Amino acid sequence: MKILVGIKRVVDYNVRVRVLPDGSGVDTDGVKMSVNPFDEIALEEALRIKEAGKAEEVIVVSVGGDECQQQLRTGLAMGADRAIQVKTGESLQPLSVARAFLKIIEREQPGLVILGKQAIDDDNSQTGQMLAALWDRPQATFASKLTLSDGSATVVREVDIGLETIEIDLPAVVTVDLRLNEPRFVKLPDIMKAKRKPLDVVPLEDLDVGADSNLSVTKFAPPAQRAKGIMVEDAAQLVQELKNRGLV
Amino acid sequence: MSRILIIGEHDGQNLNLAIAKCVRCAQAIGGDIDIAIFGNAVDAIAAEAASLDSVSKVIAVSADHLAAPLAVNWAPEAVALAADYSHVLGPSTTLGRDLMPRVAALLGVNQVSDIMEVTDSSTFKRPIYAGNAIVDVQCAEGQTIVGTVRAASWQAVDASGSGSVESRAAAGSPASHSRYVGLEAGGGERPDLQSAAKVVSGGRALGSVENFELIYQLADRLGAGVGASRAAVDAATAPTTCRWAKRARSSHRTCTWHSVSPARSSTSPASRTRVPSWQ
Structure with missing residues:
Protein backbone atom coordinates (compact mmCIF):
# COMPACT_ATOMS: atom_id res chain seq x y z
CA MET A 1 0.00 0.00 0.00
CA LYS A 2 1.09 3.53 -0.76
CA ILE A 3 0.35 6.38 1.62
CA LEU A 4 0.02 9.91 0.33
CA VAL A 5 0.70 12.74 2.77
CA GLY A 6 -0.13 16.39 2.10
CA ILE A 7 2.34 19.03 3.22
CA LYS A 8 1.76 22.78 3.35
CA ARG A 9 4.41 25.44 3.67
CA VAL A 10 3.26 27.88 6.36
CA VAL A 11 4.65 30.62 8.58
CA ASP A 12 6.33 28.83 11.50
CA TYR A 13 4.04 28.48 14.48
CA ASN A 14 6.47 30.32 16.74
CA VAL A 15 6.37 33.46 14.61
CA ARG A 16 4.05 36.21 15.70
CA VAL A 17 2.28 37.19 12.50
CA ARG A 18 1.80 40.86 11.79
CA VAL A 19 -0.78 42.36 9.46
CA LEU A 20 0.73 44.75 6.89
CA PRO A 21 -0.23 48.39 7.55
CA ASP A 22 -2.02 48.65 4.19
CA GLY A 23 -4.20 45.64 4.98
CA SER A 24 -3.05 43.72 1.91
CA GLY A 25 -1.82 40.67 3.76
CA VAL A 26 0.40 39.51 6.60
CA ASP A 27 4.11 40.24 6.72
CA THR A 28 5.98 37.16 5.51
CA ASP A 29 9.17 39.00 4.60
CA GLY A 30 12.16 37.20 6.12
CA VAL A 31 9.82 35.18 8.30
CA LYS A 32 10.70 31.56 9.11
CA MET A 33 8.62 29.09 7.11
CA SER A 34 7.96 25.50 8.17
CA VAL A 35 5.92 22.42 7.47
CA ASN A 36 2.41 22.89 8.83
CA PRO A 37 2.61 21.18 12.29
CA PHE A 38 -0.47 19.02 11.66
CA ASP A 39 1.06 17.81 8.38
CA GLU A 40 4.18 16.75 10.29
CA ILE A 41 1.95 14.62 12.50
CA ALA A 42 0.29 13.20 9.38
CA LEU A 43 3.68 12.28 7.95
CA GLU A 44 4.87 10.78 11.24
CA GLU A 45 1.79 8.54 11.30
CA ALA A 46 2.40 7.44 7.72
CA LEU A 47 6.03 6.62 8.54
CA ARG A 48 5.01 4.59 11.59
CA ILE A 49 2.54 2.61 9.48
CA LYS A 50 5.31 1.90 6.97
CA GLU A 51 7.74 0.93 9.73
CA ALA A 52 5.11 -1.48 11.08
CA GLY A 53 5.18 -3.18 7.68
CA LYS A 54 1.67 -2.12 6.66
CA ALA A 55 2.72 0.18 3.82
CA GLU A 56 5.45 0.06 1.22
CA GLU A 57 5.83 3.66 0.22
CA VAL A 58 5.18 7.12 1.68
CA ILE A 59 4.81 9.98 -0.79
CA VAL A 60 4.70 13.62 0.29
CA VAL A 61 2.79 16.07 -1.90
CA SER A 62 2.69 19.85 -1.80
CA VAL A 63 0.93 22.39 -3.98
CA GLY A 64 2.79 25.67 -4.43
CA GLY A 65 5.78 27.51 -5.84
CA ASP A 66 9.35 26.22 -5.86
CA GLU A 67 9.87 27.46 -2.31
CA CYS A 68 7.70 24.60 -1.02
CA GLN A 69 10.39 22.15 -2.16
CA GLN A 70 12.16 23.10 1.05
CA GLN A 71 9.26 21.64 3.07
CA LEU A 72 9.07 18.59 0.79
CA ARG A 73 12.78 17.99 1.48
CA THR A 74 12.04 18.19 5.21
CA GLY A 75 9.41 15.50 4.63
CA LEU A 76 11.94 13.37 2.76
CA ALA A 77 14.44 13.87 5.57
CA MET A 78 11.85 12.65 8.06
CA GLY A 79 11.62 9.47 6.04
CA ALA A 80 9.22 9.85 3.10
CA ASP A 81 10.34 7.89 0.02
CA ARG A 82 9.60 10.49 -2.61
CA ALA A 83 7.98 13.85 -3.13
CA ILE A 84 5.66 15.47 -5.65
CA GLN A 85 5.38 19.22 -6.08
CA VAL A 86 2.30 20.43 -7.90
CA LYS A 87 3.76 23.64 -9.19
CA THR A 88 1.73 26.83 -9.28
CA GLY A 89 2.52 30.48 -8.74
CA GLU A 90 -0.98 31.19 -7.54
CA SER A 91 -2.21 30.82 -4.02
CA LEU A 92 -4.96 28.22 -4.31
CA GLN A 93 -8.06 27.77 -2.21
CA PRO A 94 -8.92 24.42 -0.59
CA LEU A 95 -11.23 23.20 -3.35
CA SER A 96 -8.54 23.65 -6.03
CA VAL A 97 -5.95 22.00 -3.79
CA ALA A 98 -8.34 19.08 -3.27
CA ARG A 99 -8.85 18.80 -7.04
CA ALA A 100 -5.10 18.78 -7.61
CA PHE A 101 -4.67 16.08 -4.93
CA LEU A 102 -7.37 14.01 -6.59
CA LYS A 103 -5.41 14.04 -9.85
CA ILE A 104 -2.30 12.86 -8.02
CA ILE A 105 -4.38 10.15 -6.33
CA GLU A 106 -5.58 8.94 -9.74
CA ARG A 107 -1.95 8.59 -10.83
CA GLU A 108 -0.58 7.04 -7.67
CA GLN A 109 -3.54 4.97 -6.43
CA PRO A 110 -2.71 5.25 -2.71
CA GLY A 111 -4.49 3.09 -0.13
CA LEU A 112 -4.55 5.89 2.39
CA VAL A 113 -4.28 9.68 2.27
CA ILE A 114 -3.28 11.44 5.48
CA LEU A 115 -3.50 15.22 5.88
CA GLY A 116 -3.31 17.66 8.76
CA LYS A 117 -6.72 18.63 10.12
CA GLN A 118 -6.06 22.24 9.21
CA ALA A 119 -3.26 24.56 8.17
CA ILE A 120 -2.22 27.04 10.82
CA ASP A 121 -2.20 29.97 8.40
CA ASP A 122 -5.68 30.06 6.84
CA ASP A 123 -7.28 27.83 9.52
CA ASN A 124 -9.75 26.62 6.89
CA SER A 125 -9.92 22.93 7.80
CA GLN A 126 -11.48 22.06 4.44
CA THR A 127 -9.04 20.31 2.10
CA GLY A 128 -9.26 16.77 3.53
CA GLN A 129 -13.05 16.73 3.68
CA MET A 130 -13.30 18.18 0.16
CA LEU A 131 -10.85 15.63 -1.19
CA ALA A 132 -12.86 12.79 0.36
CA ALA A 133 -16.05 14.20 -1.18
CA LEU A 134 -14.58 14.59 -4.68
CA TRP A 135 -12.96 11.15 -4.45
CA ASP A 136 -16.25 9.72 -3.12
CA ARG A 137 -14.41 7.92 -0.34
CA PRO A 138 -14.71 7.88 3.49
CA GLN A 139 -13.30 10.66 5.62
CA ALA A 140 -12.10 10.48 9.21
CA THR A 141 -11.29 13.96 10.45
CA PHE A 142 -9.51 15.06 13.67
CA ALA A 143 -8.01 11.60 14.22
CA SER A 144 -6.31 10.93 17.54
CA LYS A 145 -5.85 7.20 17.01
CA LEU A 146 -5.55 5.25 13.80
CA THR A 147 -5.58 1.45 13.68
CA LEU A 148 -5.26 -0.32 10.35
CA SER A 149 -6.58 -3.78 9.68
CA ASP A 150 -7.10 -5.61 6.43
CA GLY A 151 -8.68 -3.16 4.01
CA SER A 152 -10.18 -0.97 6.69
CA ALA A 153 -9.22 1.41 9.48
CA THR A 154 -10.61 2.17 12.91
CA VAL A 155 -10.24 5.84 13.74
CA VAL A 156 -10.79 7.58 17.06
CA ARG A 157 -11.81 11.17 16.40
CA GLU A 158 -11.53 14.09 18.80
CA VAL A 159 -14.98 15.67 18.81
CA ASP A 160 -16.41 18.39 21.04
CA ILE A 161 -18.15 16.05 23.42
CA GLY A 162 -15.52 13.35 23.70
CA LEU A 163 -13.95 10.68 21.54
CA GLU A 164 -15.88 9.23 18.62
CA THR A 165 -14.88 5.98 16.97
CA ILE A 166 -15.64 5.21 13.34
CA GLU A 167 -14.64 2.43 11.01
CA ILE A 168 -13.82 3.18 7.40
CA ASP A 169 -12.94 1.09 4.37
CA LEU A 170 -9.76 1.96 2.50
CA PRO A 171 -8.87 3.87 0.46
CA ALA A 172 -9.87 6.83 2.60
CA VAL A 173 -8.83 10.29 3.72
CA VAL A 174 -7.75 10.76 7.34
CA THR A 175 -7.03 14.20 8.80
CA VAL A 176 -5.02 14.22 11.99
CA ASP A 177 -5.26 16.03 15.29
CA LEU A 178 -2.47 17.05 17.62
CA ARG A 179 -2.67 14.04 19.88
CA LEU A 180 -2.10 11.33 17.33
CA ASN A 181 1.67 11.23 17.79
CA GLU A 182 4.81 13.27 18.34
CA PRO A 183 6.74 13.79 15.12
CA ARG A 184 10.39 12.72 15.09
CA PHE A 185 13.27 15.13 14.85
CA VAL A 186 15.17 15.21 11.61
CA LYS A 187 18.79 14.04 11.86
CA LEU A 188 21.59 15.66 9.87
CA PRO A 189 22.56 12.53 7.88
CA ASP A 190 18.91 12.18 6.87
CA ILE A 191 18.89 15.74 5.57
CA MET A 192 21.89 14.84 3.38
CA LYS A 193 20.19 11.65 2.20
CA ALA A 194 16.97 13.55 1.45
CA LYS A 195 18.77 15.58 -1.18
CA ARG A 196 19.14 12.46 -3.31
CA LYS A 197 15.56 11.27 -2.96
CA PRO A 198 13.28 11.83 -5.99
CA LEU A 199 11.21 15.01 -6.14
CA ASP A 200 8.87 15.22 -9.14
CA VAL A 201 7.57 18.56 -10.29
CA VAL A 202 4.15 18.49 -11.94
CA PRO A 203 2.88 21.81 -13.34
CA LEU A 204 -0.66 22.50 -12.15
CA GLU A 205 -1.71 23.20 -15.76
CA ASP A 206 -0.88 19.59 -16.69
CA LEU A 207 -3.40 18.34 -14.14
CA ASP A 208 -6.28 20.14 -15.78
CA VAL A 209 -7.47 21.63 -12.50
CA GLY A 210 -9.34 24.90 -12.70
CA ALA A 211 -7.83 27.47 -10.36
CA ASP A 212 -11.22 29.11 -10.23
CA SER A 213 -12.36 30.40 -6.93
CA ASN A 214 -15.59 31.68 -5.52
CA LEU A 215 -13.98 33.49 -2.60
CA SER A 216 -11.67 36.46 -2.51
CA VAL A 217 -10.01 37.97 0.52
CA THR A 218 -10.40 41.72 0.22
CA LYS A 219 -8.84 42.98 3.43
CA PHE A 220 -6.61 41.89 6.31
CA ALA A 221 -6.87 43.56 9.71
CA PRO A 222 -5.32 42.99 13.13
CA PRO A 223 -7.72 41.61 15.74
CA ALA A 224 -9.54 43.95 18.11
CA GLN A 225 -7.65 44.58 21.32
CA ARG A 226 -8.82 42.61 24.29
CA ALA A 227 -10.31 44.67 27.07
CA LYS A 228 -7.99 45.08 30.03
CA GLY A 229 -8.56 42.84 33.01
CA ILE A 230 -9.23 44.07 36.51
CA MET A 231 -7.68 43.01 39.81
CA VAL A 232 -10.10 42.03 42.55
CA GLU A 233 -9.42 42.12 46.29
CA ASP A 234 -11.31 39.04 47.38
CA ALA A 235 -13.82 36.40 46.36
CA ALA A 236 -16.77 38.59 47.34
CA GLN A 237 -15.69 41.33 44.99
CA LEU A 238 -15.08 38.81 42.24
CA VAL A 239 -18.57 37.41 42.59
CA GLN A 240 -19.93 40.96 42.63
CA GLU A 241 -18.08 41.85 39.43
CA LEU A 242 -19.28 38.69 37.72
CA LYS A 243 -22.84 39.48 38.79
CA ASN A 244 -22.53 43.05 37.54
CA ARG A 245 -21.66 41.65 34.13
CA GLY A 246 -24.50 39.15 34.25
CA LEU A 247 -22.10 36.22 33.98
CA VAL A 248 -23.16 34.15 36.98
CA MET B 1 -33.36 38.35 -0.69
CA SER B 2 -31.36 35.53 0.79
CA ARG B 3 -32.70 32.11 1.57
CA ILE B 4 -30.67 30.55 4.33
CA LEU B 5 -30.52 26.89 5.33
CA ILE B 6 -28.88 25.93 8.63
CA ILE B 7 -27.84 22.32 9.18
CA GLY B 8 -29.03 21.50 12.68
CA GLU B 9 -26.61 19.66 14.96
CA HIS B 10 -28.07 17.56 17.75
CA ASP B 11 -27.16 14.66 20.00
CA GLY B 12 -30.28 12.62 19.24
CA GLN B 13 -32.21 14.34 22.02
CA ASN B 14 -31.52 18.06 22.02
CA LEU B 15 -30.58 20.66 19.49
CA ASN B 16 -27.01 21.87 19.93
CA LEU B 17 -26.82 25.34 21.46
CA ALA B 18 -24.66 26.43 18.52
CA ILE B 19 -27.69 26.31 16.22
CA ALA B 20 -29.39 29.22 18.01
CA LYS B 21 -26.16 31.13 17.39
CA CYS B 22 -26.17 30.19 13.71
CA VAL B 23 -29.69 31.65 13.54
CA ARG B 24 -28.34 34.94 14.95
CA CYS B 25 -25.71 34.96 12.19
CA ALA B 26 -28.42 34.19 9.61
CA GLN B 27 -30.44 37.12 10.95
CA ALA B 28 -27.43 39.35 10.27
CA ILE B 29 -27.31 38.07 6.67
CA GLY B 30 -31.05 38.75 6.38
CA GLY B 31 -33.67 36.63 4.64
CA ASP B 32 -35.76 33.51 5.08
CA ILE B 33 -34.23 31.13 7.62
CA ASP B 34 -34.87 27.38 7.49
CA ILE B 35 -33.24 24.63 9.55
CA ALA B 36 -32.62 21.07 8.37
CA ILE B 37 -32.59 18.29 10.97
CA PHE B 38 -31.11 14.95 9.93
CA GLY B 39 -31.39 11.93 12.18
CA ASN B 40 -33.71 9.17 13.22
CA ALA B 41 -36.98 10.02 15.01
CA VAL B 42 -36.22 13.72 15.17
CA ASP B 43 -39.70 15.14 15.83
CA ALA B 44 -38.85 16.64 19.21
CA ILE B 45 -35.60 18.14 17.95
CA ALA B 46 -37.39 19.58 14.91
CA ALA B 47 -39.99 21.17 17.18
CA GLU B 48 -37.21 22.66 19.29
CA ALA B 49 -35.58 24.10 16.16
CA ALA B 50 -38.91 25.49 14.93
CA SER B 51 -39.30 27.40 18.18
CA LEU B 52 -36.18 29.48 17.57
CA ASP B 53 -36.81 33.12 16.68
CA SER B 54 -36.99 34.00 12.96
CA VAL B 55 -37.03 30.38 11.79
CA SER B 56 -39.72 29.95 9.12
CA LYS B 57 -39.46 26.25 8.46
CA VAL B 58 -37.74 23.15 9.79
CA ILE B 59 -37.13 20.32 7.33
CA ALA B 60 -36.93 17.04 9.22
CA VAL B 61 -35.30 14.15 7.40
CA SER B 62 -35.49 10.85 9.28
CA ALA B 63 -33.79 7.61 8.30
CA ASP B 64 -31.89 4.86 10.08
CA HIS B 65 -28.62 5.69 8.41
CA LEU B 66 -28.85 9.35 9.46
CA ALA B 67 -29.00 8.54 13.18
CA ALA B 68 -25.22 8.81 13.60
CA PRO B 69 -23.74 12.11 12.49
CA LEU B 70 -21.51 10.70 9.74
CA ALA B 71 -20.52 13.40 7.26
CA VAL B 72 -20.63 10.90 4.39
CA ASN B 73 -24.33 10.27 5.07
CA TRP B 74 -25.39 13.78 6.08
CA ALA B 75 -23.66 15.65 3.25
CA PRO B 76 -25.82 14.24 0.39
CA GLU B 77 -28.95 15.24 2.34
CA ALA B 78 -27.68 18.81 2.72
CA VAL B 79 -26.75 18.93 -0.95
CA ALA B 80 -30.23 17.68 -1.96
CA LEU B 81 -31.80 20.60 -0.09
CA ALA B 82 -29.22 23.23 -1.11
CA ALA B 83 -30.69 24.02 -4.54
CA ASP B 84 -33.46 26.08 -2.90
CA TYR B 85 -31.06 28.23 -0.89
CA SER B 86 -28.55 31.04 -1.37
CA HIS B 87 -26.68 30.22 1.87
CA VAL B 88 -26.05 26.90 3.62
CA LEU B 89 -24.64 27.36 7.12
CA GLY B 90 -23.44 24.99 9.80
CA PRO B 91 -21.95 25.49 13.25
CA SER B 92 -18.19 25.68 13.64
CA THR B 93 -18.27 22.65 15.93
CA THR B 94 -16.34 19.48 15.16
CA LEU B 95 -19.48 18.16 13.48
CA GLY B 96 -19.92 21.27 11.35
CA ARG B 97 -16.24 21.37 10.45
CA ASP B 98 -16.39 17.71 9.44
CA LEU B 99 -19.60 18.03 7.43
CA MET B 100 -19.72 21.44 5.76
CA PRO B 101 -16.55 21.24 3.61
CA ARG B 102 -17.88 17.95 2.23
CA VAL B 103 -21.13 19.74 1.37
CA ALA B 104 -19.21 22.66 -0.17
CA ALA B 105 -17.09 20.36 -2.35
CA LEU B 106 -20.18 18.54 -3.62
CA LEU B 107 -21.65 21.94 -4.50
CA GLY B 108 -18.38 22.95 -6.19
CA VAL B 109 -17.57 25.91 -3.95
CA ASN B 110 -15.07 26.84 -1.26
CA GLN B 111 -16.39 27.34 2.24
CA VAL B 112 -16.24 30.44 4.41
CA SER B 113 -14.96 28.92 7.67
CA ASP B 114 -15.61 30.45 11.10
CA ILE B 115 -17.84 33.41 10.22
CA MET B 116 -17.45 35.91 13.06
CA GLU B 117 -19.14 38.94 11.52
CA VAL B 118 -21.45 39.61 8.60
CA THR B 119 -20.69 42.74 6.53
CA ASP B 120 -23.39 42.07 3.94
CA SER B 121 -25.08 38.99 2.52
CA SER B 122 -21.94 37.96 0.63
CA THR B 123 -19.11 39.50 2.68
CA PHE B 124 -17.93 38.04 5.96
CA LYS B 125 -15.18 38.49 8.51
CA ARG B 126 -13.27 35.45 9.72
CA PRO B 127 -10.14 34.85 11.80
CA ILE B 128 -6.93 33.40 10.38
CA TYR B 129 -3.58 32.63 12.03
CA ALA B 130 -5.40 31.48 15.18
CA GLY B 131 -7.12 34.85 15.51
CA ASN B 132 -4.00 36.96 14.97
CA ALA B 133 -5.50 38.46 11.82
CA ILE B 134 -9.06 39.03 10.66
CA VAL B 135 -9.88 38.90 6.96
CA ASP B 136 -12.81 40.12 4.89
CA VAL B 137 -13.99 37.36 2.57
CA GLN B 138 -16.09 38.26 -0.45
CA CYS B 139 -18.14 35.52 -2.12
CA ALA B 140 -18.71 35.54 -5.87
CA GLU B 141 -22.25 36.12 -7.11
CA GLY B 142 -24.42 33.37 -8.44
CA GLN B 143 -22.97 30.55 -6.35
CA THR B 144 -24.26 28.98 -3.18
CA ILE B 145 -22.46 30.36 -0.13
CA VAL B 146 -21.42 27.60 2.27
CA GLY B 147 -20.14 28.66 5.66
CA THR B 148 -19.51 27.64 9.25
CA VAL B 149 -20.50 30.01 12.05
CA ARG B 150 -18.05 30.67 14.86
CA ALA B 151 -20.16 30.06 17.95
CA ALA B 152 -18.20 32.31 20.32
CA SER B 153 -18.90 35.35 18.12
CA TRP B 154 -22.69 35.16 18.21
CA GLN B 155 -25.42 35.38 20.87
CA ALA B 156 -28.04 32.67 20.83
CA VAL B 157 -31.52 33.73 19.69
CA ASP B 158 -34.51 33.20 21.97
CA ALA B 159 -36.90 30.30 21.60
CA SER B 160 -40.11 32.27 21.20
CA GLY B 161 -40.69 31.67 17.49
CA SER B 162 -43.19 29.41 15.81
CA GLY B 163 -41.90 27.96 12.57
CA SER B 164 -43.48 25.07 10.74
CA VAL B 165 -42.08 21.55 10.51
CA GLU B 166 -42.02 19.59 7.28
CA SER B 167 -40.96 15.94 7.10
CA ARG B 168 -39.13 14.65 4.08
CA ALA B 169 -37.74 11.30 3.04
CA ALA B 170 -34.00 10.85 2.85
CA ALA B 171 -32.55 11.67 -0.55
CA GLY B 172 -29.43 9.52 -0.24
CA SER B 173 -28.68 5.95 0.70
CA PRO B 174 -26.30 4.76 3.42
CA ALA B 175 -22.60 4.81 2.58
CA SER B 176 -21.36 1.24 2.97
CA HIS B 177 -17.74 2.28 3.39
CA SER B 178 -18.13 4.18 6.70
CA ARG B 179 -19.50 2.83 9.96
CA TYR B 180 -20.18 4.64 13.20
CA VAL B 181 -18.88 2.66 16.17
CA GLY B 182 -19.56 4.82 19.19
CA LEU B 183 -18.91 7.85 21.32
CA GLU B 184 -17.03 8.01 24.57
CA ALA B 185 -18.34 11.17 26.16
CA GLY B 186 -16.20 12.94 28.71
CA GLY B 187 -16.98 15.07 31.71
CA GLY B 188 -19.33 12.85 33.71
CA GLU B 189 -22.18 14.69 35.36
CA ARG B 190 -20.77 18.15 34.78
CA PRO B 191 -21.84 20.08 31.68
CA ASP B 192 -19.64 19.15 28.75
CA LEU B 193 -17.29 21.82 27.51
CA GLN B 194 -19.13 22.29 24.29
CA SER B 195 -22.47 23.25 25.73
CA ALA B 196 -21.48 24.58 29.16
CA ALA B 197 -22.53 28.19 29.66
CA LYS B 198 -19.79 28.57 32.26
CA VAL B 199 -16.39 26.98 32.38
CA VAL B 200 -13.78 26.95 35.12
CA GLY B 227 -11.66 22.82 31.38
CA ALA B 228 -7.92 22.37 31.35
CA SER B 229 -5.10 23.69 29.27
CA ARG B 230 -3.19 21.40 27.00
CA ALA B 231 -0.18 21.75 29.29
CA ALA B 232 -2.20 20.55 32.29
CA VAL B 233 -3.53 17.59 30.36
CA ASP B 234 -0.08 16.70 29.11
CA ALA B 235 1.25 16.83 32.67
CA ALA B 236 -1.53 14.39 33.63
CA THR B 237 -2.86 16.92 36.12
CA ALA B 238 -6.22 16.89 34.39
CA PRO B 239 -8.04 14.29 32.27
CA THR B 240 -8.01 14.56 28.47
CA THR B 241 -11.72 15.23 28.30
CA CYS B 242 -11.18 18.56 30.08
CA ARG B 243 -8.87 19.89 27.42
CA TRP B 244 -10.27 22.88 25.62
CA ALA B 245 -7.23 24.92 24.70
CA LYS B 246 -7.20 23.76 21.15
CA ARG B 247 -9.05 24.62 18.03
CA ALA B 248 -11.02 21.41 17.92
CA ARG B 249 -13.07 22.43 20.89
CA SER B 250 -15.75 24.96 20.29
CA SER B 251 -17.40 26.60 23.16
CA HIS B 252 -20.50 28.54 23.99
CA ARG B 253 -19.61 29.82 27.37
CA THR B 254 -20.68 33.19 28.60
CA CYS B 255 -18.12 33.14 31.35
CA THR B 256 -14.75 31.53 31.71
CA TRP B 257 -12.53 31.57 34.67
CA HIS B 258 -8.97 30.57 34.25
CA SER B 259 -5.90 29.89 36.18
CA VAL B 260 -4.05 29.31 32.96
CA SER B 261 -0.88 31.08 31.94
CA PRO B 262 -1.52 33.73 29.30
CA ALA B 263 0.88 32.16 26.81
CA ARG B 264 0.14 33.45 23.35
CA SER B 265 -0.04 29.99 21.92
CA SER B 266 -3.17 29.16 23.81
CA THR B 267 -5.07 32.35 23.27
CA SER B 268 -6.89 33.91 20.41
CA PRO B 269 -7.16 37.66 20.91
CA ALA B 270 -10.01 37.86 18.44
CA SER B 271 -12.40 36.47 20.94
CA ARG B 272 -14.54 37.89 23.63
CA THR B 273 -14.02 34.91 25.83
CA ARG B 274 -10.68 33.28 25.81
CA VAL B 275 -10.89 31.02 22.87
CA PRO B 276 -8.66 28.22 21.80
CA SER B 277 -5.93 28.61 19.28
CA TRP B 278 -4.92 25.66 17.17
CA GLN B 279 -2.86 24.31 19.98
Missing part, protein backbone atom coordinates in the same frame (compact mmCIF):
# COMPACT_ATOMS: atom_id res chain seq x y z
CA SER B 201 -10.43 26.08 33.69
CA GLY B 202 -7.17 25.06 35.29
CA GLY B 203 -3.62 25.13 33.99
CA ARG B 204 -0.26 23.56 34.65
CA ALA B 205 0.36 25.88 37.61
CA LEU B 206 -2.02 23.80 39.71
CA GLY B 207 0.69 21.18 39.64
CA SER B 208 -1.12 18.10 40.89
CA VAL B 209 -4.28 16.09 40.65
CA GLU B 210 -5.10 17.07 44.25
CA ASN B 211 -4.86 20.77 43.48
CA PHE B 212 -6.95 20.29 40.36
CA GLU B 213 -9.67 19.04 42.70
CA LEU B 214 -10.13 22.72 43.70
CA ILE B 215 -11.23 23.45 40.15
CA TYR B 216 -13.86 20.71 40.37
CA GLN B 217 -15.17 22.10 43.67
CA LEU B 218 -15.42 25.61 42.30
CA ALA B 219 -17.06 24.39 39.10
CA ASP B 220 -19.64 22.37 41.02
CA ARG B 221 -20.55 25.42 43.11
CA LEU B 222 -20.99 27.48 39.96
CA GLY B 223 -22.68 24.74 37.95
CA ALA B 224 -19.86 25.07 35.46
CA GLY B 225 -17.98 22.73 33.19
CA VAL B 226 -14.32 21.97 33.88
